[in-house]
Amino acid sequence: MTTNDSIIAMEQIRKVYDTGKVQVEALRGIDLEISKGEFVAIVGPSGSGKSTLMNLIGCLDTPTSGVYRLTGQLVAGMKKDELATVRNRRVGFIFQNFNLLPQISAYENVEMPLLFGGVPRRERRRRVEALMERVGLADRMEHKPTELSGGQMQRVAVARALAMDPDILLADEPTGNLDTSSGGDIMELFQDLWEQGGTMLVITHDPALARRARRQVEIQDGLITRDTGSPGADSTPLR
Amino acid sequence: MTSIFNSLRQLWRDLRTQKLRTFLTTLGIVWGTVAVTLLLSFGQAMHRQMLKNVLGLGNAIVITFPRSTSKPFEGLGKGRPMRVTEEDIELVRKRATLVDAISSEYADNLQLKLGTKTMAVDVSGVSPEFGEMRNMIPQMGGRFLNPLDESQKRRVAFLGNELAEDLFGASNPVGQIFRLHGSPFTVIGVLEPKTQDSSYSGRDKDKVNIPGSTFRALTGQKYVNLFIFTSTDVQKTKQAADEVRSILAGKLRFDPTDKEAMMTWDTTEMFQFMDSFMTAFKAFLAIVGSLTLVVGGIGVSNIMSVVVEERTPEIGVKMALGARPRGILSQFLAETLILTAVGGGIGLLITFGICEAWPAGMEEFIGIPEVDLHVALLTSALLGLIGFVAGFFPARSAANLDPVVAMKMT
Numbered sequence: 001m002t003t004n005d006s007i008i009a010m011e012q013i014r015k016v017y018d019t020g021k022v023q024v025e026a027l028r029g030i031d032l033e034i035s036k037g038e039f040v041a042i043v044g045p046s047g048s049g050k051s052t053l054m055n056l057i058g059c060l061d062t063p064t065s066g067v068y069r070l071t072g073q074l075v076a077g078m079k080k081d082e083l084a085t086v087r088n089r090r091v092g093f094i095f096q097n098f099n100l101l102p103q104i105s106a107y108e109n110v111e112m113p114l115l116f117g118g119v120p121r122r123e124r125r126r127r128v129e130a131l132m133e134r135v136g137l138a139d140r141m142e143h144k145p146t147e148l149s150g151g152q153m154q155r156v157a158v159a160r161a162l163a164m165d166p167d168i169l170l171a172d173e174p175t176g177n178l179d180t181s182s183g184g185d186i187m188e189l190f191q192d193l194w195e196q197g198g199t200m201l202v203i204t205h206d207p208a209l210a211r212r213a214r215r216q217v218e219i220q221d222g223l224i225t226r227d228t229g230s231p232g233a234d235s236t237p238l239r
Numbered sequence: 240m241t242s243i244f245n246s247l248r249q250l251w252r253d254l255r256t257q258k259l260r261t262f263l264t265t266l267g268i269v270w271g272t273v274a275v276t277l278l279l280s281f282g283q284a285m286h287r288q289m290l291k292n293v294l295g296l297g298n299a300i301v302i303t304f305p306r307s308t309s310k311p312f313e314g315l316g317k318g319r320p321m322r323v324t325e326e327d328i329e330l331v332r333k334r335a336t337l338v339d340a341i342s343s344e345y346a347d348n349l350q351l352k353l354g355t356k357t358m359a360v361d362v363s364g365v366s367p368e369f370g371e372m373r374n375m376i377p378q379m380g381g382r383f384l385n386p387l388d389e390s391q392k393r394r395v396a397f398l399g400n401e402l403a404e405d406l407f408g409a410s411n412p413v414g415q416i417f418r419l420h421g422s423p424f425t426v427i428g429v430l431e432p433k434t435q436d437s438s439y440s441g442r443d444k445d446k447v448n449i450p451g452s453t454f455r456a457l458t459g460q461k462y463v464n465l466f467i468f469t470s471t472d473v474q475k476t477k478q479a480a481d482e483v484r485s486i487l488a489g490k491l492r493f494d495p496t497d498k499e500a501m502m503t504w505d506t507t508e509m510f511q512f513m514d515s516f517m518t519a520f521k522a523f524l525a526i527v528g529s530l531t532l533v534v535g536g537i538g539v540s541n542i543m544s545v546v547v548e549e550r551t552p553e554i555g556v557k558m559a560l561g562a563r564p565r566g567i568l569s570q571f572l573a574e575t576l577i578l579t580a581v582g583g584g585i586g587l588l589i590t591f592g593i594c595e596a597w598p599a600g601m602e603e604f605i606g607i608p609e610v611d612l613h614v615a616l617l618t619s620a621l622l623g624l625i626g627f628v629a630g631f632f633p634a635r636s637a638a639n640l641d642p643v644v645a646m647k648m649t
Contacts, residue, residue: 060559060643080639081563087642088561099556099646103256115249116561160560 006072007168007199008034008057013066015052015222026052028222030066034168034201039194041213042203049222050203051172057201058091058170059083071167088117092161096173098153100145106156107132107141113163131159135189151182158189168199175206187212246566250573260546264626265582267542271535271622272586273593275528276615280594280608282524286517288434293509295435295443297373300467301480302439302504309499313492321500322462325451327490331468334486337479341468342366345454346440351447352418353406360402361441362419364454370397372469374433375443381413381428384450388427392452396424399444403429419447420457439465439504476507532621539622540629543575547633554637555645564638571634575627583619590615 015027026049034040044050055061056068059075068075070090078086087093100109107128114124132138135155137148145153154174161169171190175183187209194200204210218226254261305321328343335341345364350357369375370383375397377383388395396419403412403426412426435442454460470479480503481495488495554567587610594608637645 055641055643058559060646061641081565084558084561084563087559093559099559101256101553101556104252108252112249112557113560116557116563116566164561 005036006033007036007070008032008201009067009069009072010057011067013053013056013063013068015049015056015061016064026222027056027063030219030222030224032217032224034199036167036199037194037197038215039190039200039213040202040215040217041210042201042217042219043205043210044219044225046205048219050219053219054170054172054201054203057168058093059086060093084116088113089164090167092164092166092169094154094157094161094169094171094174096176098145098150098157098177100153100156100160102145105142105144106137106148109145109156110159110163113160117164127163128159131162132156134162135159149182150178151185154178154182154186155189158186162193168201169193171200171202173203173205175204175209183209246570246573250570250577253570254574254577257546260542260549261578263542264539264546264578265585267535267539268579268582268619268622268626269586269589271532271539272583272615272619273589274531274535275618276586276590276610277593277608278524278528278531279614280590280610282520283611284608286520289513289517292434292436293506293513294374295433296437296506297467298371298469299473299476299507299510300372300469301476301483302465302467302506303480303483304465304502304504305463306499306502308493308497310494310497312494312497315492319493321487321491321493323466323487323491324461324463325455327487328463328466330490331483331486335468335479335482337470337472337475337482339469339471340368340372341466342369342372343451343463343466344369344440345451345458345460346464347454347458347460349420349447349458351406356406360419360447361445362447362449362454363440364449364451364460366451369448369467372467373443375448376431376433377428378431380411381426383428384448388450389452392456393450394419394422394424394453394457395427395449397428397448398426398430399442399446400430400432401444402447419449422457424449437506437509473507473510476505480505532618535622536625539626543626543630544633547571547630547637551633551637551640551645552647554634555640555642555647558638558642558645564635567638568631568635571630572627575623575630579619579623579626583616583623586619587612587615 010030010032013027013030014025017024017026030053032053042050042053052061056063059070063076070086073086075083075086101112110128110131111124114127119127129138129141132141135158137152137155137159140148140152145156148156174190175186178186183206190200190202191212200213202209202213210216216226216228217224305323307320308315308317311317323343325343328341331338332341342365347362348359349362351360365384367384367386367389375383377397378400381397383397384395387393396417398406398412406412406417407415412429415426416423417426418424430443432444435444449457468479468483470476484498484501485495487493487501488497493500557567558564590610594610597608
């Protein structure tokens with residue numbers, strides 16, 4: 001089922017949380033394929049398993065069963081260091097609560113994935129400056145996250161996610177903690193990034209953001225209940 | 240190379256941003272190092288000082304005072320005064336197998352004249368062996384009495400350091416001449432200052448030592464006031480004293496079991512007492528030191544584990560951005576090493592500072608505290624190790640969590 005330019009290919013992915021007494025089945029068999037250049041919104045009520053799916057896609061968490069290929073590579077069975085490399089190079093993550101380290105400057109936050117990726121100093125500086133320019137915060141580089149507004153923090157987080165030039169950008173409720181106007185800025189930014197050839201996967205409650213996506217995937221109770229498919233791309237039929 | 244510089248940059252960034260944590264951990268190591276090293280420095284100084292004080296009297300010597308008999312012997316009544324001559328000492332020197340060195344001592348208070356100064360000083364006539372037995376070390380440019388002085392009855396004198404200063408002030412006493420009991424004497428040496436907490440005929444620093452033969456000729460005294468000896472083996476001092484008594488008993492005809500006839504002062508008993516005292520004292524120091532270490536260690540390990548718990552979400556974020564578990568752990572190790580080195584270094588400096596600033600007037604009782612570098616290094620290394628172990632395991636489990644779990648921990 002996987003095509004050559006598929007970035008994400010999931011078959012029968014299940015995730016069970018074992019809390020000791022109760023077993024919670026967060027994902028009950030997800031099949032999902034996302035190709036290069038798509039802009040996908042994952043929607044659904046809270047507790048439906050959206051975030052769990054996102055964490056699995058971003059290799060922040062491991063599935064209980066199922067097959068997951070990221071850019072053609074099987075993720076299951078990867079060693080911790082290989083997973084770290086995948087998180088560093090293949091995916092860029094944007095969180096609802098930003099997850100910036102509060103004690104260091106915006107510049108240093110954006111630089112962090114480059115440090116982990118072993119990028120030389122001169123190249124780091126060049127890239128961080130370009131990214132901060134790209135998200136419109138060139139004049140805020142030395143500010144600490146606490147000195148920035150929510151919208152600015154999320155733009156720093158976007159710059160950080162883009163630092164290693166990932167294959168796909170994953171955003172988990174990126175506008176959830178923002179007011180309407182900053183949320184709009186972030187949506188504009190995503191639109192731009194997509195138009196320049198990026199692949200985007202966004203979890204959202206926000207119908208406005210969901211509408212911008214060319215493809216919408218709805219999840220309920222750990223299963224995909226609707227997939228609009230991507231115009232112009234081979235969409236996976238529902239089972 | 241890039242990756243090393245990258246790690247250093249991350250390390251520096253973390254230390255800089257976690258000021259309170261860095262400060263507290265360092266403080267814990269500083270405190271522990273200072274407490275343990277100071278304790279041991281002072282304990283060691285006290286031990287050395289006690290040893291010095293005891294050695295001021297002599298090197299495990301037995302001092303013997305001839306008295307009078309308390310038991311009748313071979314028809315002779317009790318209460319007979321014992322008169323020991325140089326010949327008797329010579330006899331012991333030849334016959335006794337357990338005696339290493341022996342020296343008679345003739346003592347009197349004689350008149351000393353130098354220029355217009357006249358004073359009464361304690362004078363002892365002794366053998367050349369006396370110097371080594373009693374730790375009479377000459378200052379540079381001088382010497383103690385030697386066998387030629389003894390055999391030729393030379394009029395030479397070895398002066399106590401304070402007496403020499405009284406007489407000659409700042410000028411070099413060696414070679415100077417003074418009058419003792421009317422006869423001219425040449426100074427051949429001055430005592431190197433020493434501490435002495437017990438004595439039997441005045442402190443060595445105030446005395447004049449001249450050859451025994453010269454003393455006898457000068458004063459006409461025939462009998463020794465006392466004699467001192469050391470045994471070939473410190474453990475056999477008692478047997479040596481018995482042997483000496485039995486030899487003299489044969490010569491002077493008294494009951495060999497009569498301990499009153501020859502009263503002995505065995506200074507080795509003092510050594511043995513001091514040895515057991517110091518063993519107990521050191522055990523005490525060791526216990527207090529280890530308790531201090533334990534307390535310091537608990538402090539450091541507490542701080543470390545709290546810190547790692549606090550940092551778990553941060554570790555999660557870093558992992559989400561592609562940090563490797565090994566990278567996180569090695570950075571943690573490097574942090575601990577740096578904090579230990581800095582903390583231990585500061586602790587050492589503080590200890591050195593206190594020891595340097597220690598008032599010299601306390602020297603006689605406590606001695607001069609000196610920092611044992613090994614102890615200090617060991618202490619800070621141990622505290623660092625405790626901190627590392629305390630932080631390592633939580634850090635490892637944090638690094639082994641799925642990043643999403645770590646990030647959600649608060």
